[in-house]
Amino acid sequence: MTFNNQTEDRDWQSANAADKPPLLVLVGPTAVGKTALSLQIAKAFGCEIISGDSMQVYRGMDIGTAKLPPAEREGIPHHLIDIRDPHEPFSAADFQAACTEAIRDIHGRGRIPFIVGGTGLYVESVCYDFRFQQHGSDEAFRARMQALADERGADALHARLAAVDPASAAKLHPNDVRRIIRALEIYETTGRPLSDLQAQERGDRKSSPYSLALVGLTMDRARLYDRIERRVDQMLEEGLVDEVAGLLSAGVPSDAVAMQALGYKEIAGYLTGLTDYTRAVELLKRDTRHFAKRQLSWFRHMQDLQWVDVDAYPKNSELFKEICAIIAGKFPYDLEYICS
Known part of the structure; x- marks a missing residue:
């Protein structure tokens, strides 16, 4: 069932004109089933989808990011997909700015913006209008920390972070060297833990510029992990190795932000001789399970x-009816009509 009646769109705009504009959000761990469900919801409520995935912004990174092909989007507009080249950086602040603009444009068309994804900071920064700050950089310090990681291992670097910023260390995987170095760099340049600065940036988390309907999907952990392993196998069958090889041959640096994404980092390690194929796949499945837990x-x-x-x-x-009920409880919709 689609929701394309223009009269109903105008009625929705009138009913909400004096209130905060609506924003629908669907989050959850990787492989929980957000994508298929999002299409049903978008058709039912007249939505345009905004990807809330930090890596789907990159062109040429399709298989490893589980990017929905245009032919399978069922005519529903999708935003913030394929807007950067893989060698370009893209931060939470960049996402917030681009997403806020997309939300404004979607509202202008009388539609409901619908964020779907699993990158928590990105999604939450939009929902609660975080105030991002510039924390400076110190290239020499970064080089020293990288040398420390190369010499003594990632665990030593993670322990160093835990000593000055235990909250950030608890959130970061010990092998996430790039983010650990950035957290240490922020502490070095500002004298304050990254976790404190992030809390300050979030400000009053009770305040949002939108009327929010936030839905989170979860499932049994063992079943989720099984779905993750099957998804990784499917990505490999679809050509993930060739996709990563193509990026490397195109000159995308192995230390680019995009190449730190799940699937790309592990397969790049195999292609550059750091590990063998079997171990790379094991690492990818393990790291994806850890990522889902952090999500x-x-x-x-x-x-x-x-x-x-x-x-x-x-x-x-x-499941669809239950989610419809949640959304209808936030926005003025006829539940019987929507879920019929």
């Missing part, structure tokens, strides 16, 4: 989020 941890602390346990709804129609 769940982040979203559990996100206020206003209403969780839906996918396992509690054996039929997709029942």
Whole structure:
């Protein structure tokens, strides 16, 4: 069922004209089933989808980011996909600015903006209008920290961060050398832990410029991990190795932000001789499981989020109806019409 009636669109605009503009959000860990469900929701509520994935912004990174091909988007506009080349940086602040502009444009067309993704900081920065600050840089310090990691291992670097910023260390995987170095660099240049600065940037998290309907998907951990492993196998079958090889041959640096994404980092290690194929796949599956765990941890602390346990709804129609009820409770919709 689609929601394309122009009269109903105008009625929605009139009903919300004096209130905060609506923003619909669907989050959850990787492989939980957000993409397929988002298409149903978007058609039912007249939405345009905004990708809330930090890596889908990059062109040529399709398989490893589980990017939905245009032919499978069922005519629903998707935003913030393929807007950067892989060698270009793209930060949470960049996402916030681009997403805010997209939301404004979508509202202007009388549609509902619908963020779908799993990058917690990116999504939350838009929902609660975080105030990002410039923290400076110190290239010499970065080089020293990289040398330390090369000489003594990533664990030594992670322990160094834990000593000055335990909150940030707890959120970062010990092998995430790039982000650990950045957190240490911020402490070095500002004298304050990154976690404190992030809390300050978030400001009053109770305040949002939007009328929010936030839905989070979860499922049994063992089942989620099984889905993750099967997704990795499918990506490999679809040509993930060739995709990463193509990026490297095109001159994308192995230390580029884009190449630190799950799948790309591990497969690049195999292609450059740092590990063999079997170990690269093991690392990819392990790192993706760890990533899903961190996603769940982040979203559990996100206020206003209403969780839906996918396992509690054996039929997709029942799951869809439950989510419709949550959204209809936030926005003025006729639930019987939407879910019929």
